[in-house]
Amino acid sequence: MSDASPPLFATPSINRPMITISIMLATVIQTLDSTIANVALPHMQGSLSASQDEITWVLTSYIVAAAITTPLTGWLSDRLSVKRLLIIAVTGFTVASALCGVSATLSQIIASRLLQGVFGASLVPLSQSILLDINPREKQGPAMAVWGMGVMVGPILGPTLGGWLTDSYNLFFINVPVGALALFGIATFLPARPANSQAKLDAFGFATLGIAIAAFQALLDRGEQLDWFGSREIATEALIAAVSFALFLVHTATAGEASFFKYRLLRDRNFATGVFFIFVIGAVLYAT
Numbered sequence: 001m002s003d004a005s006p007p008l009f010a011t012p013s014i015n016r017p018m019i020t021i022s023i024m025l026a027t028v029i030q031t032l033d034s035t036i037a038n039v040a041l042p043h044m045q046g047s048l049s050a051s052q053d054e055i056t057w058v059l060t061s062y063i064v065a066a067a068i069t070t071p072l073t074g075w076l077s078d079r080l081s082v083k084r085l086l087i088i089a090v091t092g093f094t095v096a097s098a099l100c101g102v103s104a105t106l107s108q109i110i111a112s113r114l115l116q117g118v119f120g121a122s123l124v125p126l127s128q129s130i131l132l133d134i135n136p137r138e139k140q141g142p143a144m145a146v147w148g149m150g151v152m153v154g155p156i157l158g159p160t161l162g163g164w165l166t167d168s169y170n171l172f173f174i175n176v177p178v179g180a181l182a183l184f185g186i187a188t189f190l191p192a193r194p195a196n197s198q199a200k201l202d203a204f205g206f207a208t209l210g211i212a213i214a215a216f217q218a219l220l221d222r223g224e225q226l227d228w229f230g231s232r233e234i235a236t237e238a239l240i241a242a243v244s245f246a247l248f249l250v251h252t253a254t255a256g257e258a259s260f261f262k263y264r265l266l267r268d269r270n271f272a273t274g275v276f277f278i279f280v281i282g283a284v285l286y287a288t
Helices: 016-035 037-049 059-080 081-104 106-119 123-134 139-168 172-189 202-222 231-254 263-267 267-285
Strands: none
Touching: 016 081, 016 106, 037 059, 037 139, 059 081, 059 106, 059 123, 059 202, 059 263, 059 267, 081 106, 081 123, 081 172, 123 139, 202 231, 263 267
């Protein structure tokens, strides 16, 4: 969001409850899909005649795509505007969910999950940003409690809901009606903001970080199956991740204001603490 724009809570006609409901629906379907497919893997493996090694790409493709695309959220929201990016993200995520539901081959469902990860990556950071923007400072604490509940409900409900839907329906189709409701609410109630067409992207910083994340995620996902560093693939992924991340650190530390990541953010104790705890939460949720 542009620093020059007044906060949305200053807009007299803003419908705060409907905006909150709409963006939380989008947040829940994104976080839900991070774990909902886990319990359905054996079912998908049988129906698609896939091996154990092949079927795990249903999870890996989604996580890697989301991890790579998430850092682009700030730049995309500047270039497209927050409302436009949110509409694109919810639409793309909902369509990708429908494509997952109708996929008949392993390659189709992996490609659809990849699209889910790409479009869903910005939903969580944008929802948090919007909730802060539509609430005055004295109401931001309760708003973040609501947001935190939505972020945690998805991964917790995912395995249970995924198991029931696998037995009864197609688990990916649940996102379609919820996504449609979220899209309608966002398009109707969220005020538009002007885009910043001058926003620049540190392409080298993003590329090195994206490659490092993708290689490291593939290493973690496939290492146990391939006997870790006894496998040439895992050793190659480790090397790519290490070199790419080293290049990222050197480049972003010396690029000044054009840097993809501003290290001065880590001097903020609240921000650094938040990053640490979200790391712990992510490790607990995804590692299990």
